[in-house]
Amino acid sequence: MADTTGKSKKRRRADDGAPELPFKKNLKPDSAILETLKSLQKSTIAAASSSSSKPKSLSELALTAACREVTDQSPDSVQSNIEGVILSLARSIIAGNGFSFNVPSRAATNQLYVPELDRIVLKDKNTLRPFANNSSVRKATITTKILSLIHQLCLKNIHVTKRDLFYTDVKLFQDQTQSDAVLDDVSCVLGCTRSSLNVVAAEKGVVVGRLVFSDDGDMIDCTKMGIGGKAIPPNIDRVGDMQSDALFILLVEKDAAYMRLAEDRFYNRFPCIIVTAKGQPDVATRLFLRKMKMELKLPVLALVDSDPYGLKILSVYGCGSKNMSYDSANLTTPDIKWLGVRPSDLDKYKIPEQCRLPMTEQDIKTGKDLLEEDFVKKNPAWVEELTLMVKTKQKAEIQALSSFGFQYLSEVYLPLKLQQQDWI
């Protein structure tokens, strides 16, 4: 019989007799890679403090089109703001004019990509939403109700989800898309960020690595969060006191890659903060990433799938989504570098054919659409990679690197990428 006691002492070393990992011999000692990272960090700090490359605000630009932007406001200020809106409605009613909301339009035609800011912003078109009109009476009523609910939230300074808001008056809202849409409208009307309204999205992201921060007064050391990491808090206004000795932030698209890096404690070998929203970026993770970048002045390197959605996710972190362009100044993280997995990596790292997937018609269309987007066009290296993807019609997930062994990502691919400064 075979030894099934589990006590066998003659274990072979894991790599014994295993084929040499591709490119492993190109790796320099970690100290050399750390020097590379230190210079990346220095140049990021220099860029942040030099006024010429500093991301400008809308007001500093002499744009021909007038644009609008919202700002973070305290609960007190949001509350007073709402009272101001309601008082002016009351005056209008008393003057015999009925009432109407003046709501910034969030339609596609009212969106603008501003290259100087490298993000999407909202232009200044408004729409009237009168109460005394068949087509807008419901929306005007919903708007009033949402304003009253937000007023209550700010008074108590508690946070709720969009779902909670919806349930306060199901009969009026009918379905959640209606209360959600008006919530964005209310942000624009009040000129404050969505997070200022104390309405938060469900938390989804996690963070691990060389970061210490406070969550509602509790100090969190993310090097001591095991493998699971720390759940990113839903309410950014209770996050503060960020400190770090990291050299960069590694933004990871998916949880499988995040888990690999967390288990291997990658951040101990190369000091970094590892963060993921587990797929589509949620508002809480976007706010958290931006706050890290702004307070710690660290470079952000992105590890995403080599498909159009990987790049799209990168762009949402970087330039914002169209739906929330009014809040892009607060939600976006400037200057994210595309580290990998890039279309050119597939051949460069000899990803086996069977781990590449053919792009569907829809994938190819999404890729071509992205090539027309301003935020892609302004980065020639991105255009080159995306063109290659659409041409070869091949995509691959980060996990495709597992074909060389489960730890190839953390032991060879990422260190080599960092050593070669291979980000664009």
Next chain:
Amino acid sequence: MADTTGKSKKRRRADDGAPELPFKKNLKPDSAILETLKSLQKSTIAAASSSSSKPKSLSELALTAACREVTDQSPDSVQSNIEGVILSLARSIIAGNGFSFNVPSRAATNQLYVPELDRIVLKDKNTLRPFANNSSVRKATITTKILSLIHQLCLKNIHVTKRDLFYTDVKLFQDQTQSDAVLDDVSCVLGCTRSSLNVVAAEKGVVVGRLVFSDDGDMIDCTKMGIGGKAIPPNIDRVGDMQSDALFILLVEKDAAYMRLAEDRFYNRFPCIIVTAKGQPDVATRLFLRKMKMELKLPVLALVDSDPYGLKILSVYGCGSKNMSYDSANLTTPDIKWLGVRPSDLDKYKIPEQCRLPMTEQDIKTGKDLLEEDFVKKNPAWVEELTLMVKTKQKAEIQALSSFGFQYLSEVYLPLKLQQQDWI
């Protein structure tokens, strides 16, 4: 103009002039509710230590049908086990008989609900999977490949996701459902739990409240995890040293309710541990809940939506899912109490009509199917509630309580439920 400076000093108290919250006047002082909880905890500890009510293991029962069960095994033991399987295959080949795997069947006909254990178990039917057969050659090859990958994982003692496994040989597996299914087969063949294979699911759950535990050696105090809470680690074998002064565990179906309770620091008012998988229970959260229950001997109270899926989710935590019945002993948490939101609560707590939703045909069918399930039938109070749901054809989410104010859940509903010992 209205005061928009945000400096107004004359804020009214939040509840001033607000209508009295329904049932708030029925609430006793917290000290009385705490006494109730202490007696619940005592009876749970007593039940756990009394041998008569102790959940038995399969081997202690004199069942007519033979059943099988897997156990937790160390990486060393899994590895030796695999070597044993492979050696016997080699002997069979040398003897001129080719080779064949003997795989326990996971079909519905091979499943059994055992009332004494209150969970689903796998019966003992096996299927042969010969290599030299057109219909099973692919599956036999996949099984061999998965065994070899698991052997490698146990040797290195690292954890990967199912997705990582799939990507090691896309050409062979073709799609991930095939490697996933064989992974469950391999658990059954080796007689070890899924987590012993070092293949983990993506993490999804979070925990907050009166719990201290170690995650891969780092001590985590869940009262100091802010509002975000601690992400539940994907690999339960690196979780340990659980300590708690809680009186109960509050298992919450959805993240919105979790967030409300975390922000209100409900666990400081009523010492408890609050845990959620944010919807469908994932393996990591199920393992974590079971470990808490077993080590801390705390009662588990469940807060789920009042719809068939809420009860179904409760049943997966309690009795297991059919797909992984072979591992039910390790994945299920015995004796979970259904606290709310229950169908009878809708009238009892006067949930407004507009916050109740009509059940769809599919909902009603799911509800009726549940009424036929053994794990529902054995609890007459559950049958009564579910019958009421199917009769009234109404469902409601936990969030429906927000119609009485966002904090009604944490300030009135839950305290009153606890005070009245209103769990079944």
